[in-house]
Amino acid sequence: MMKPSEELEKQVKHAVRMFAISIATNRKVVSDMTPLVEVTSQLSLSNLDYWERLIRGEFAEVMRSSPHPRWKFWGNSPQILTWLDLISWDGYTRERTLRTISGPVPNSFFFALVLRRLNDWVPQVREAAREKILSLVNESDPASVVEALCLTLSHWNSWGRMEQSDKQAILDSISNPRIALSLQSKIVSSSSGPMVTLMSQAIRTSALDDSIHDIARRAVQPSVRAKAYRGLFEGRVVWLEGRKWEWTDKRYCEGKFVPVLGERQLTFRLPFMEVLHRSSEDRSSIVRRVAAEFLIKNLNSLGTDAAMFAERFANDKSGTVSERGRFAISQLGAGK
Known part of the structure; x- marks a missing residue:
């Protein structure tokens, strides 16, 4: 993973700081996120963990050091929650933010932050994310959704707190026809990236079944075409569910992790000879x-x-x- 450029880091910090200051000085008005959305649209999602920590620290520092209004009428003013509160240190704030925000998502970066809450250490936050995802997907630009889904599907087997219901929320979003079509286009057109892993996880649902033959014929990456043809030959698709520990010799406490595979039958089939010819x-x-x-x-x-x-x-x-x-x-x- 390459370290981001210093110039880009400065731009992110500046945008976060300006956004935080605008909130702190006018706590009853939702501030303009445009500069923040523009700079986060330039960020690589492969560095998401780094950017999340950087933005959270910068945002929290500004909000903590900002002067509070001297006069308070009717007690404390209600806190205005923003998309940046998805990465708050406070679990209650993360949960309230998820239950408050509405679509469309500003860009793929912010939707990726929503998806990461499915692996949050607070169960209530995971529940709120699970309940919010589908409505955000339905209201958002498919390209932004798919970009964030690609990152998640490639790594979710390493998310130890993610439950089956959390994974199902993502699979349900893929079943949206607009998302399925955009995801198919991404798999077909991408010349780099873990597209085989992505497709292997996405085909847990039947949303891409009707597109398997098109992926086999047109995908840029040969390994993706090979994966699709294998599915057409066998009439089934296989994916990695995770890994489990298997003892090889308990006397010496020796063992290894072995893959756990899942599979299902394809709903779309082509004649064997046609697949062989192609x-x-x-x-x-x-x-x-x-x-x-x-x-x-x-x-x-x-x-x-x-x-x-x-x-x-x-x-x-x-x-x-x-x-x-x-x-x-x-x-x-x-x-x-």
């Missing part, structure tokens, strides 16, 4: 290797087409693909 002609050897693998698994059911595909793979320029092609030919010869 994948065998893919420009990437990663995908063609998957095609050759499933040719071998289905040699006995393909009839005369099996020899044609085996010959094609045997002549492939990729060594790992041609090796599988030659094996398929040998298996066909042994069966005669």
